[in-house]
Amino acid sequence: MKKFASSxxxxxxxxxxxxxxxxxxxxxxxxxLSNLVPxxxxxxxxxxxxxxxxxxxxxxxxxxxxPILNELHRKYxxxxxxxxxxxxDEKEADYRKFASKMKAAFPLVHDSAHKAxxxxxxxxMPMSYIVDSKGIVRYIHKGFSGAxxxxxxxxxxxxxxxxxx
Amino acid sequence: MRRSFLVxxxxxxxxxxxSCSQQLVRVKPYExxxxxxxxxxxxxxxxxxxxxxxxxFSREGSFxxxxxxxGGCGCN
Numbered sequence: 001m002k003k004f005a006s007s008x009x010x011x012x013x014x015x016x017x018x019x020x021x022x023x024x025x026x027x028x029x030x031x032x033l034s035n036l037v038p039x040x041x042x043x044x045x046x047x048x049x050x051x052x053x054x055x056x057x058x059x060x061x062x063x064x065x066x067p068i069l070n071e072l073h074r075k076y077x078x079x080x081x082x083x084x085x086x087x088x089d090e091k092e093a094d095y096r097k098f099a100s101k102m103k104a105a106f107p108l109v110h111d112s113a114h115k116a117x118x119x120x121x122x123x124x125m126p127m128s129y130i131v132d133s134k135g136i137v138r139y140i141h142k143g144f145s146g147a148x149x150x151x152x153x154x155x156x157x158x159x160x161x162x163x164x165x
Numbered sequence: 166m167r168r169s170f171l172v173x174x175x176x177x178x179x180x181x182x183x184s185c186s187q188q189l190v191r192v193k194p195y196e197x198x199x200x201x202x203x204x205x206x207x208x209x210x211x212x213x214x215x216x217x218x219x220x221x222f223s224r225e226g227s228f229x230x231x232x233x234x235x236g237g238c239g240c241n
Contacts, residue, residue, distance in 0.1 A: 054195065056195065056198060058197075058198050058201040058202070059201070088195035088196075088198075089198065090198055094198075114193075114195060114196070117193070117195040118193075121193075122194060122195060123194060124194050125194045125195060125197070127194075
């Protein structure tokens with residue numbers, strides 16, 4: 001009986017632990033992408049401000065966010081911003097088709113196994129994380145609402161760039 | 166004594182299964198690729214949807230169902 005109860009307790013604990021993956025929050029360090037998406041070309045981010053954007057080809061707000069991310073990449077890339085777009089598409093073909101259609105100027109990573117997505121645990125699509133040069137998540141954006149999100153991105157990036165100087 | 170002997174395993178199994186259900190049921194936002202396909206839309210066939218709604222209103226209208234204001238009593 002004791003053995004039965006202890007094994008059940010063990011199952012409960014492990015089941016509970018698996019079901020509650022803590023999401024990435026403001027003030028916490030960003031998970032290391034090179035460990036989560038092995039084989040992907042993750043750009044060098046040391047000492048830089050990072051914008052991590054989770055997207056998918058089936059997500060229509062993601063389509064609207066790409067021109068804005070391209071604009072931010074052109075404007076703030078030389079000043080120290082690195083944008084990394086992480087696709088959660090299951091099929092490689094969908095990822096490639098969308099990437100070529102949107103003409104992304106910033107680096108893209110394909111997280112087909114959803115390891116990075118599971119680590120960040122985004123609560124919506126798209127979801128973006130702005131990380132400071134020390135690797136701490138400073139701002140989180142849930143979804144994308146056009147000009148409003150663009151204005152927020154600019155204000156937050158400007159704030160972080162000013163602090164870094 | 167005998168009763169508690171039966172109840173404790175029952176509670177433990179219940180708790181164990183409840184933690185399993187969280188794993189199985191929840192679809193994460195990044196896993197909704199298949200759900201967002203056109204084929205998964207409930208309005209895939211517009212004519213079929215319109216006819217189904219028409220039949221529903223015809224059937225339920227007298228009871229005030231299907232979003233129709235009031236019932237079929239003529240008092241509204």
